[in-house]
Amino acid sequence: MPLPYPFKPLVAASALALLLIGQALAEAPGGALRGTGDLGVVIERASGSVALVDTSRREVLRHVEGFGDLSHASVKFTRDARYAFVFGRDGGLTKLDLLTGEIAGRIIQGGNSIGGAISQDGRFVAVGNYEPGGVKVFDTETMELVIDVPATYEKSDGSSAQAKVVGVVDVPGNMFVFSLFEAGEIWTLDMSQDEPELSKFRDVGSMPYDALITPNGRYYIAGLFGEDGMALLDLWHPESGVQRILPDYGQGEERLPVYKMPHLEGWAMAGDRAFFPAVGRNEVLVADTTDWSLTHRIGVHGQPIFVMSRPDERQVWVTFAHPLNDKVQVIDTQTLEVIETLEPGESILHKEFTPRGEHIWISARDSNQVVVYDTRTFEELARLPAESPSGIFFTHRAHQIGL
Amino acid sequence: MPLPYPFKPLVAASALALLLIGQALAEAPGGALRGTGDLGVVIERASGSVALVDTSRREVLRHVEGFGDLSHASVKFTRDARYAFVFGRDGGLTKLDLLTGEIAGRIIQGGNSIGGAISQDGRFVAVGNYEPGGVKVFDTETMELVIDVPATYEKSDGSSAQAKVVGVVDVPGNMFVFSLFEAGEIWTLDMSQDEPELSKFRDVGSMPYDALITPNGRYYIAGLFGEDGMALLDLWHPESGVQRILPDYGQGEERLPVYKMPHLEGWAMAGDRAFFPAVGRNEVLVADTTDWSLTHRIGVHGQPIFVMSRPDERQVWVTFAHPLNDKVQVIDTQTLEVIETLEPGESILHKEFTPRGEHIWISARDSNQVVVYDTRTFEELARLPAESPSGIFFTHRAHQIGL
Numbered sequence: 001m002p003l004p005y006p007f008k009p010l011v012a013a014s015a016l017a018l019l020l021i022g023q024a025l026a027e028a029p030g031g032a033l034r035g036t037g038d039l040g041v042v043i044e045r046a047s048g049s050v051a052l053v054d055t056s057r058r059e060v061l062r063h064v065e066g067f068g069d070l071s072h073a074s075v076k077f078t079r080d081a082r083y084a085f086v087f088g089r090d091g092g093l094t095k096l097d098l099l100t101g102e103i104a105g106r107i108i109q110g111g112n113s114i115g116g117a118i119s120q121d122g123r124f125v126a127v128g129n130y131e132p133g134g135v136k137v138f139d140t141e142t143m144e145l146v147i148d149v150p151a152t153y154e155k156s157d158g159s160s161a162q163a164k165v166v167g168v169v170d171v172p173g174n175m176f177v178f179s180l181f182e183a184g185e186i187w188t189l190d191m192s193q194d195e196p197e198l199s200k201f202r203d204v205g206s207m208p209y210d211a212l213i214t215p216n217g218r219y220y221i222a223g224l225f226g227e228d229g230m231a232l233l234d235l236w237h238p239e240s241g242v243q244r245i246l247p248d249y250g251q252g253e254e255r256l257p258v259y260k261m262p263h264l265e266g267w268a269m270a271g272d273r274a275f276f277p278a279v280g281r282n283e284v285l286v287a288d289t290t291d292w293s294l295t296h297r298i299g300v301h302g303q304p305i306f307v308m309s310r311p312d313e314r315q316v317w318v319t320f321a322h323p324l325n326d327k328v329q330v331i332d333t334q335t336l337e338v339i340e341t342l343e344p345g346e347s348i349l350h351k352e353f354t355p356r357g358e359h360i361w362i363s364a365r366d367s368n369q370v371v372v373y374d375t376r377t378f379e380e381l382a383r384l385p386a387e388s389p390s391g392i393f394f395t396h397r398a399h400q401i402g403l
Numbered sequence: 404m405p406l407p408y409p410f411k412p413l414v415a416a417s418a419l420a421l422l423l424i425g426q427a428l429a430e431a432p433g434g435a436l437r438g439t440g441d442l443g444v445v446i447e448r449a450s451g452s453v454a455l456v457d458t459s460r461r462e463v464l465r466h467v468e469g470f471g472d473l474s475h476a477s478v479k480f481t482r483d484a485r486y487a488f489v490f491g492r493d494g495g496l497t498k499l500d501l502l503t504g505e506i507a508g509r510i511i512q513g514g515n516s517i518g519g520a521i522s523q524d525g526r527f528v529a530v531g532n533y534e535p536g537g538v539k540v541f542d543t544e545t546m547e548l549v550i551d552v553p554a555t556y557e558k559s560d561g562s563s564a565q566a567k568v569v570g571v572v573d574v575p576g577n578m579f580v581f582s583l584f585e586a587g588e589i590w591t592l593d594m595s596q597d598e599p600e601l602s603k604f605r606d607v608g609s610m611p612y613d614a615l616i617t618p619n620g621r622y623y624i625a626g627l628f629g630e631d632g633m634a635l636l637d638l639w640h641p642e643s644g645v646q647r648i649l650p651d652y653g654q655g656e657e658r659l660p661v662y663k664m665p666h667l668e669g670w671a672m673a674g675d676r677a678f679f680p681a682v683g684r685n686e687v688l689v690a691d692t693t694d695w696s697l698t699h700r701i702g703v704h705g706q707p708i709f710v711m712s713r714p715d716e717r718q719v720w721v722t723f724a725h726p727l728n729d730k731v732q733v734i735d736t737q738t739l740e741v742i743e744t745l746e747p748g749e750s751i752l753h754k755e756f757t758p759r760g761e762h763i764w765i766s767a768r769d770s771n772q773v774v775v776y777d778t779r780t781f782e783e784l785a786r787l788p789a790e791s792p793s794g795i796f797f798t799h800r801a802h803q804i805g806l
Contacts (some may be wrong), residue, residue, distance in 0.1 A: 033441040033502050037801050038525075056482055056525060079459055080486070082438025099436050120761045122441075122459060171714045172760060173779055192779070217715045236717065236737070272675070312575045312620045312804060314639065334639070355802030357575060358523045376576055376595070396416025396439050396802035399758030401715060 031100040036081040039098050039395050040352070041362065042370055043086075045070045046388035050086065051370075052101055055354050055361070055394060058372050058382040062101050068092040068108075074115040074391060077398035078140055079122025084393070085140070088117050093127055098395070101203045105305060106145045109136050117170040119191050120401070126176045126189070128165035134167055135178055135189065137196075147196050153183035167211025167222055167264070167403045171235055179208035179222045179231075186211075186222060186233055186242060204231040204242040211263040213402035214289075217232065220328075223264050224250060232292065245292040250279050268316045269311030270333040277304035284318055284331060298336050301327050309333070310375055311357035319348050328362060330378075340378050344371040352392035363389035434503040439484040442501050443755070443772055443799050445766065448473045449791035453489065454773075455504055458757050458764070458797060461775050461785040465504050471495040473512075477518040477794055480801035481543055487542070487796070490518050496530055498546060501798070508546045512539050517559075520573040522594050523804070529579045529592070531568035538568055538581055538592065540599075550599050558587035570614025570625055570667070572805045574638055580610035582634075583624045589614075589625060589636055589645060589771060607645040615667040616805035617692075626667050627653060635695065641649040648695040653682045671712030671719045673736040678719045680707035687721055687734060701739050704730050709753065712736070713778055714760035722751050722765075723769025733781075743781050747774040752792070758799035766792035 042051040042060075049065040065075070069090035076085045083104060084096045091110040096103055111131035118125050124146060126137045133151035138144060149165040163180035171177055174192040179185070186204050190197040206226025213220050220233040229247045234240055262277035269275075274287045279296070284304050286296035302324025302398050316331040325348050330340040345364025352361050359381065362371050365388045372382040397403040408581070409800045444785040445463075470476070472493035479488045486507060494513040497506055512535035521528050527549060529540045536554035541547060554566040555755040564675040566583035574580055577595040582588070589607050591601040609629025616623050632650045639641060665680035672678075677690045687707055689699035705727030712719050721736040728751050733743040748767025755764050762784065767775045768791050775785040800806040 031436045033436065035481065035483030035485025035502070037439060037480070037798065038482050063599045078438065079438075079441050080438030081440025099438070120759045172717070174761065216717075217719075262444045314575070314619075314621075356804050358577065395440065396799070399799035399802065403758050 011065075035117060036098055036395055037355075039081070040361075041084050041086070041096065041098075041393055042073055042386050042389045043070050043073045043075070043391040043393075045073065045365075045385040045390045048088075049097065049387060050084075051362075051384075051386045051389070052096075052098060053370075053384070055359070058359075060370075060384050060386065063387070064096060064101050064276055066103055066106070067094050068280075070390070072390075075393040076116060076118045076125065076403075077393070078118065081395040081398045083140075084395075085115050085116070085118065085319070086234065087127060087214070089113070091129065091131075093125070093138065093143070094349065100206055107143055108139075109138070109145075110127060110134075113228050114164075114166060115168055117168050117176055117402075118398075119170050119176065120174045122174055124174075124176075124191055126168055126170075127195075128168035128178055130164040131183075133162035133164045133180070135176065137176070137189070137191065142302075146313070147189075149187075149189060151180045151183065151187075151197065153180060153185060166209055167213065167220075169213040169220065171213060171217040171220070172401060175235075177211075177213070177233070177235070179204075179211050181207055181225075184208065184226075184359075186220065186231065187297050188235075188238070193392075199209065199238065201233060201238075201242045204233075205229065205244065210264045212267045215401065217401040221245070221267075223262075227234050227324045240397050246287060246294060248294065249285075262303070262305050264306075267306050268313075268333075270313035273333065275307050275309065275331070275333070277318075283314070286336065286398065296336055298331060298338070300329050300331075300338060301341065308351060308353070310360075311353055311355065315339075315375065317351060317353075317360060319351060322347070340374065342378065344373075344380075349390045350392050355394065355396035363390050363392055365389060366369050406480065422628075428704060437502070439501055439698055440758075441485070443764075443791045444478055444487050444499065444501075444796055445764075445789050446473050446476045446478070446794040446796075448476065448768075448793045452790060453487075453499065454787075454789045454792070455501060455786070456760070456764075456773075461762075461787070462791065463787050466628050466790070467499060467504050467506070469506055469509070470497050473793070475517065475793075477590060478796040479519060479528065479681060479691040479806075480796070480798050481521065481606040482682070482801060484801045486543075487623045487798075488519070488528050490516050490530060492516070493531065494534075494547070496528070496541065501564055503744035510541075510546060512541070513537075517567075517569060518536070518571055520571050520579055520805075521801075522573050522579065523575055523577045527577075527579075527594050529573075529581075533567040536565035536583070536585075538579065540579070540592070540594065550592075551599065552590075552592060552599075554583050554586065554590075556583060556588060570623075572614065572616040572623065574616060574620040574623070575792060575804060576638075578618070578625045578638075580614075580638070582607075582614050584610055584612060584628075587611065587629075588624065589634065591638075591641070602641065603708055604636060604641075604645045607636075607646065608632065613667045615670045618672055618797075620761065622665065624648070624670075626665075649690060651697065652688075665706070665708050665710075665724075671710050671716075671736075673712050673716035676736065676772075677733070678710050678736070680710050680713065680721075681689035687719070689739065699739055701734060701741070703732050703734075703741060704744065711754060711756070713763075714756055714758065718742075718778065720756075720763060724748070728752075732761040745776065745781065747776075747783075748772050753794045755797055758797065763794065764795050766795055768792060777806045 038056040095105040110129035116127040163183040168178040186201040205224040207221035209225040211222040222231040302320030343368030347365040443461040498508040513532035566586040571581040581686040589604040608627040610626040611625035614625040625634040705723030748770030750768040
């Protein structure tokens with residue numbers, strides 16, 4: 001039955017009004033006002049999605065799809081802790097709005113990327129690429145390309161080639177530092193001037209495959225796949241060049257078959273001690289950071305992959321390589337003893353402490369769960385659903401050098 | 404002219420619709436969606452207001468009034484970095500919503516408070532009081548009183564009294580630590596269980612007047628007004644009790660008239676070195692934190708008040724007591740030399756580094772300005788208006804132990 005004429009404007013006006021309400025509320029479903037200090041993302045590698053999480057309520061807020069290939073994906077947060085940049089294995093660089101849960105931008109910037117970093121001032125995001133090798137720097141706001149730095153190096157026969165880029169980090173002075181795998185070089189890219197400045201350190205060692213930066217941003221340490229030892233660059237004294245440390249680290253040790261090269265980003269620094277994974281041995285190694293000498297070997301459950309310090313440096317938590325990746329162990333940094341062994345689930349891949357360290361979140365990929373523990377009592381606090389969870393990243397990283 | 408009947412429902416519906424729109428938009432003016440990682444507050448002591456600031460744009464977003472007496476006010480942020488708790492000198496505890504700019508709660512909880520802390524898990528805010536002496540703990544969400552801990556101690560004549568409470572900090576294990584001025588005691592309050600547990604350390608020294616906690620939350624150090632030296636509590640080994648360190652610190656030194664006791668919260672830790680203000684001398688002192696022995700004295704412009712480390716620990720920035728509070732000096736932590744002297748304005752009161760240290764914000768009270776510098780080039784980047792600015796606090800503190 002058609003409505004009598006006088007009601008038509010009413011309906012129209014109401015519809016308009018409702019439309020306006022709809023617009024005003026449009027931000028609400030994903031965009032309620034909230035602080036972003038207790039948010040985080042969990043990479044769901046099988047489904048190319050991420051779980052957006054709240055560390056205060058210990059809840060998954062939502063799952064967001066459309067990130068492409070997320071195997072070995074990593075995440076950096078913008079300076080305001082609103083957006084996460086997700087670096088995908090397919091060369092995708094995706095900007096996720098943590099407040100609306102929407103993808104705010106996505107580009108395929110290279111063929112095969114393995115991670116990146118956001119500059120100290122928050123303006124630039126750098127991506128390290130395997131294929132073609134090099135670093136691309138984008139504007140974090142517009143995602144426009146700022147500079148493309150091919151990783152071109154001279155081979156021994158005089159020809160030139162492109163190297164895979166690994167271990168991209170940000171350091172104070174608005175610089176990026178990264179390593180060239182085939183070239184055996186470490187480069188710094190200074191973004192503090194309008195004209196970015198590139199510096200190259202050559203012959204640092206054979207095949208740097210990953211790197212770490214100390215929490216104060218001073219020491220850049222690259223692991224070497226092709227020989228023993230590690231390459232250390234003191235960024236406060238670049239004029240001193242790259243030095244070799246820990247000469248027996250790697251091939252020089254008698255060892256088990258290496259199931260997986262350990263990640264270096266997870267190195268734990270506690271006071272003067274650095275705790276780090278042995279290669280191919282069921283040990284966590286301890287070095288004195290004043291002279292980088294090896295001081296202790298701590299026997300653990302398997303070959304360690306991530307060795308991470310609780311924020312107060314009183315504990316170090318260790319995950320292991322396949323096939324012993326069903327357990328997590330906790331080392332007391334004073335006694336150097338294993339004080340706890342936990343079994344959160346199958347295929348433990350990654351872990352992240354809450355900013356002040358009261359909890360730890362652990363991803364158990366084949367259990368499709370993220371498990372939250374109290375780090376003081378080791379009590380299990382929550383078990384959250386996630387699709388093949390791997391990397392876990394919380395927003396406080398936005399405020400830390402090199403994270 | 405009255406509207407004909409058929410239009411009445413239309414108007415009513417529109418009005419309702421507009422009302423709904425209004426409600427939906429109500430959050431918008433102060434509450435646009437935004438990350439809270441680059442926000443901060445500047446205390447405006449003369450007007451009892453705070454300036455809400457954005458450290459990415461280097462702008463004052465708005466001024467918010469209604470905080471009461473803000474002389475010596477301090478600020479702590481909630482776990483989600485959405486709210487700031489402002490501790491006023493009049494005993495006021497005010498909760499500011501950084502997103503809407505509105506006061507989300509305000510109580511007068513004591514007669515005269517000097518600061519407080521938020522627990523590791525984010526659930527509790529503790530306030531230390533002068534009058535009456537004690538600590539009150541509130542729920543950070545509801546602001547309801549959780550526990551009232553009077554600072555009652557036994558005097559030498561056997562009678563009991565209440566002491567002023569100073570140096571309230573949070574430490575791992577969901578504990579608060581604080582000092583009792585007249586009593587010469589340090590207490591810990593464990594909030595990790597349903598029944599909070601109080602522990603007392605007696606005879607720690609005469610008149611602890613302020614305290615600091617090391618960045619890892621391990622060492623609580625109280626300055627003593629009534630005698631030389633400082634009181635140190637190793638929270639990893641409370642069974643060892645309180646030890647005395649730096650025996651010559653304070654009265655034992657020949658010195659100038661003391662214009663103002665230095666703040667301890669600003670102690671700079673850089674590697675194994677602690678940089679801290681001498682009492683009544685134009686010096687910054689350096690101690691070796693492995694044995695807390697005094698190793699160096701660095702001559703500076705005036706009597707230092709705040710001695711703060713840039714987040715990468717490469718520089719220490721120093722402000723001074725009246726009448727030499729017109730300058731700020733920068734010390735190189737490797738050479739221990741003063742490398743820069745800046746003159747931001749009149750009556751420099753406080754300073755805060757951006758989370759990764761690229762900038763520093765400095766309050767010049769009598770110039771009614773906050774001045775922002777690049778910490779690498781010492782270039783002045785911005786000069787922002789503020790009413791008699793004092794303390795400056797950025798939200799990344801939410802994620803740091805003891806801040």
